[in-house]
Amino acid sequence: xxxxxxxxxxxxxxxxxxxxxxxxxxxxxxxxxxxxxxxxxxxxxxxxxxxxxxxxxxxxxxxxxxxxxxxxxxxxxxxxxxxxxxxxxxxxxxxxxxxxxxxxxxxxxxxxxxxxxxxxxxxxxxxxxxxxxxxxxxxxxxxxxxxxxxxxxxxxxxxxxxxxxxxxxxxxxxxxxxxxxxxxxxxxxxxxxxxxxxxxxxxxxxxxxxxxxxxxxxxxxxxxxxxxxxxxxxxxxxxxxxxxxxxxxxxxxxxxxxxxxxxxxxxxxxxxxxxxxxxxxxxxxxxxxxxxxxxxxxxxxxxxxxxxxxxxxxxxxxxxxxxxxxxxxxxxxxxxxxxxxxxxxxxxxxxxxxxxxxxxxxxxxxxxxxxxxxxxxxxxxxxxxxxxxxxxxxxxxxxxxxxxxxxxxxxxxxxxxxxxxxxxxxxxxxxxxxxxxxxxxxxxxxxxxxxxxxxxxxxxxxxxxxxxxxxxxxxxxxxxxxxxxxxxxxxxxxxxxxxxxxxxxxxxxxxxxxxxxxxxxxxxxxxx
Numbered sequence: 001x002x003x004x005x006x007x008x009x010x011x012x013x014x015x016x017x018x019x020x021x022x023x024x025x026x027x028x029x030x031x032x033x034x035x036x037x038x039x040x041x042x043x044x045x046x047x048x049x050x051x052x053x054x055x056x057x058x059x060x061x062x063x064x065x066x067x068x069x070x071x072x073x074x075x076x077x078x079x080x081x082x083x084x085x086x087x088x089x090x091x092x093x094x095x096x097x098x099x100x101x102x103x104x105x106x107x108x109x110x111x112x113x114x115x116x117x118x119x120x121x122x123x124x125x126x127x128x129x130x131x132x133x134x135x136x137x138x139x140x141x142x143x144x145x146x147x148x149x150x151x152x153x154x155x156x157x158x159x160x161x162x163x164x165x166x167x168x169x170x171x172x173x174x175x176x177x178x179x180x181x182x183x184x185x186x187x188x189x190x191x192x193x194x195x196x197x198x199x200x201x202x203x204x205x206x207x208x209x210x211x212x213x214x215x216x217x218x219x220x221x222x223x224x225x226x227x228x229x230x231x232x233x234x235x236x237x238x239x240x241x242x243x244x245x246x247x248x249x250x251x252x253x254x255x256x257x258x259x260x261x262x263x264x265x266x267x268x269x270x271x272x273x274x275x276x277x278x279x280x281x282x283x284x285x286x287x288x289x290x291x292x293x294x295x296x297x298x299x300x301x302x303x304x305x306x307x308x309x310x311x312x313x314x315x316x317x318x319x320x321x322x323x324x325x326x327x328x329x330x331x332x333x334x335x336x337x338x339x340x341x342x343x344x345x346x347x348x349x350x351x352x353x354x355x356x357x358x359x360x361x362x363x364x365x366x367x368x369x370x371x372x373x374x375x376x377x378x379x380x381x382x383x384x385x386x387x388x389x390x391x392x393x394x395x396x397x398x399x400x401x402x403x404x405x406x407x408x409x410x411x412x413x414x415x416x417x418x419x420x421x422x423x424x425x426x427x428x429x430x431x432x433x434x435x436x437x438x439x440x441x442x443x444x445x446x447x448x449x450x451x452x453x454x455x456x457x458x459x460x461x462x463x464x465x466x467x468x469x470x471x472x473x474x475x476x477x478x479x480x481x482x483x484x485x486x487x488x489x490x491x492x493x494x495x496x497x498x499x500x501x502x503x504x505x506x507x508x509x510x511x512x513x514x515x516x517x518x519x520x521x522x523x524x525x526x527x528x
Contacts, residue, residue, distance in 0.1 A: 001221040044090065048083035051075070057126070058087060066132035069098060076102050076122040079174035080385035082392050089172025092164040095134035099127040100174060101150070102142040122385070136160065142176045154179045166190050167382070168396050170199045175382045176329070185482060186382050189375075189398050192476050197395035209401045210363040211355045214391050216347040217314050218256065218306065227304035228253055243431055244299040245308075253305040256344040259324040260285040261300050264333065264372040265425035265464070267340040267432070268293065271301040293455040296429050306344040315353065318342050318434035321364045322351045323371060327389050329381045332492035335389065337371035339364060339422070341431040350391070361438050362402075365422040366415070370399050372464075373471035374510070378486045404474045410520035414470060417522055421463045424453050462509065462525055469513035478518075480511060 011019040036046040036055060041062075045054040053074050060070045078084050079092075079100055091097045105112050106119035114121075122143075129135065137158035141149060149155045157180040167175045167190050177183040198207035218226065228236075228246075238248040246253040260283070263269035270285035283303040292298045323337040325348045345351060352367060354360040370376055376397065383393045405415035419439065427436045429452055436442075437449045472483055487507040488494065497505045505528065512526040 002225040044087040045084055050083075051077070054078060054084055054087075061091075061128065061130075064130045066130040068130045069127065069133065070129075071099075071125060071127040073123060074126055076124045076385060078126055079124060080176075081173075082171065082390060085171035085173050085392070088174065089164075091128045092138070092174065093161045093172045095136065095161050096129045096131070097127075097138040097161075097164075098129055098135050099125060099139040101125040101140070101144060101156070102174075102176070103144045106145070108146045108148075140174075140177070143178055154181070157183060159183065163187060169195065170197075170203075170396050171392055173392075176385060177382055181485065182382060185477070185486070186379055189379060189475055189477075193398040194401055195396050196399050199395070209399050210367060211359050212352040212363055212367070213355050214394075215315065215351045215353050217311070217345040217351065218347065220258075220346045220348065226306055226310060227256060228306065229304060233305060242297065244301050246305055252308040254308045254311055254343045255299070255302040256304040256306045256346060257302060257322075257340065257349055258283070258346045259326050259348045261302065262322070262324060262336065262338045262340070262349065264336050265338055265368070265422070265460075266428075267338045267426075268298065268300050268429055272303040274303055290455075290457075293428070296452040299429065299431055311342070311344045315342075315345075315351070317353060317360070319360075319432060319438070320345075320351045320353060321360075321368050322349050323389070323394075324348070325350055325389050326387055327384065328387050329384050332490065332496070333372075333377055334384060335371050335377045335380045337368050339368055339426040339432065339435055342434070365419045365439070366400065366402075366405060368426070369418045369422050369467050370471065372467075374468050374487060374490065375471050375475045375477060378489060381489070398475075400471070400474055407474065409470075409517045409522045412522045414474060417470060418467065421467050425460060425463055428452050428455050458528070461506070462513075462528075465506065465509035466513045466517070466522075468510045469517055472510070472514060473517060478514075480514075483507075483511060483514070 008019070008022065011022065033050060036042055036050050039046070042055050042058050045058040057072060057074055057078055060072060064070045079088050079102070092100075102122060102124040103113065104119075105114055105117055105121040105123065107113050112119050113123075137160045139156060140159045141156035144150070144155065155178070157177075159177075163183070164172055164174065166187060175183075175186065177186065194207070194209045196209050196212075197205055200206050233246045233253060236248060238246040238251070238253060241247045241252075244255050257267075258272065261267075261270050261272060268288055270287045272283045273286045274282050275284060276282055288298075288300065319342060320340055321337065322340050322345060323335065327334050327336070352364075354363070376399070379397055380389065380393070383397065405413065405418065407414045409417070423436065423439050423441060426432060427439075427441065432452070433449045436452070442449050472478070477483055477486070484507065487504070487510065493506055494504045497503065497507075509526065509528070516522070516524055516526060
């Protein structure tokens with residue numbers, strides 16, 4: 001963005017005719033937006049980042065008679081995007097939605113419905129009625145690939161206005177239930193547990209499951225003028241110091257973390273390697289090796305650095321809980337969260353911070369474990385339509401509040417198990433010593449924080465399996481067939497296990513730990 005502004009300014013300074021064309025284009029775009037937003041014809045969809053198709057949808061709804069009906073073929077975002085949430089809620093929760101049939105452009109046998117459109121694009125048949133016509137339920141289907149799916153009662157099923165209000169209470173947007181069973185499992189959980197943040201009709205927070213606030217630190221485009229590359233640091237006279245940091249006199253520059261550098265319970269998952277030939281995505285992740293993970297002093301190398309003083313001004317916390325915003329339901333895992341040190345963070349790696357009440361050591365271990373659990377991920381996949389895990393999606397996902405963590409499994413409370421396991425999984429390097437200290441992991445005689453835990457893949461697999469077993473039980477998913485069904489919805493995890501171990505070991509470990517926990521045994525390491 002900084003480079004773009006400079007180049008436009010250079011065009012103006014040089015009296016280049018292209019600058020005049022640019023000004024005309026900007027004026028036309030501004031006029032069109034102003035007409036949409038202020039003309040009075042599009043009160044619900046003429047706001048935010050306007051997509052022209054949405055204006056046709058709202059016009060159609062205004063044109064049909066009170067007991068009429070309108071069917072349109074439009075992008076699936078009409079039912080899932082935040083910008084269209086108020087409109088969709090107005091029809092979905094009022095009984096005016098007749099049908100929502102969501103299709104992948106990539107049809108059966110990879111024959112695209114619309115060959116000139118990207119195969120990953122999704123569109124839907126949206127059928128809605130006028131204000132005086134009501135339906136007790138809407139016919140819904142998601143990720144359909146052809147008309148043959150319309151005959152499958154597991155793929156196409158009814159949803160009531162109450163169902164839409166239950167699973168997305170803040171926005172009323174559509175979930176993505178791939179099957180009737182997905183819908184049943186998910187709605188049952190929503191009936192048992194609260195969502196992270198409940199808002200009223202005006203968007204004001206009325207209830208928080210945990211005292212957290214959402215925060216993004218640096219915008220990768222708008223704040224790019226604050227970023228330093230290695231070349232710029234070297235020319236400035238700075239020099240590298242341990243921790244992937246740079247220094248010049250009293251000035252320090254800390255890494256700017258991006259989502260690609262992080263994995264679940266792992267703030268050192270990858271360095272960023274810059275390939276200038278890749279115009280659109282020059283920074284690519286280079287996964288940490290087992291040797292690097294085993295070195296408690298090793299830290300990943302970022303693409304950019306940023307002045308430590310600017311970071312402290314934005315977030316004085318010595319460690320934070322963050323998650324990867326860019327994701328997909330087709331990835332191995334959709335939700336990925338981690339405890340991270342005091343560095344800079346790009347806007348695609350949002351943070352959950354305390355509300356200035358010193359509660360981080362209480363909510364952070366619980367939330368990072370909850371976020372990384374399979375059951376939470378399963379529900380998240382019912383909500384993510386594109387490649388972004390937006391805040392409004394996160395707020396509407398069901399989480400465990402504080403009370404269930406008091407449940408005992410043998411002699412140990414669930415909260416104790418979670419805190420210990422999160423500490424062992426997260427504190428694998430010296431740059432998280434502040435987190436370990438706040439968690440009480442100190443030598444009482446010496447008063448010093450203890451050394452990091454050794455990175456051990458086998459131990460980590462068992463720790464994570466026990467956590468997943470715990471969260472299945474606390475979420476009320478105790479039927480083993482339901483657990484198998486949910487875990488089978490993660491095909492990449494299954495395929496990786498089958499290739500490495502000849503079986504779906506992750507599933508087997510989780511089921512075994514569920515048996516152990518229900519028997520009151522929270523200590524035994526089950527057989528692999």
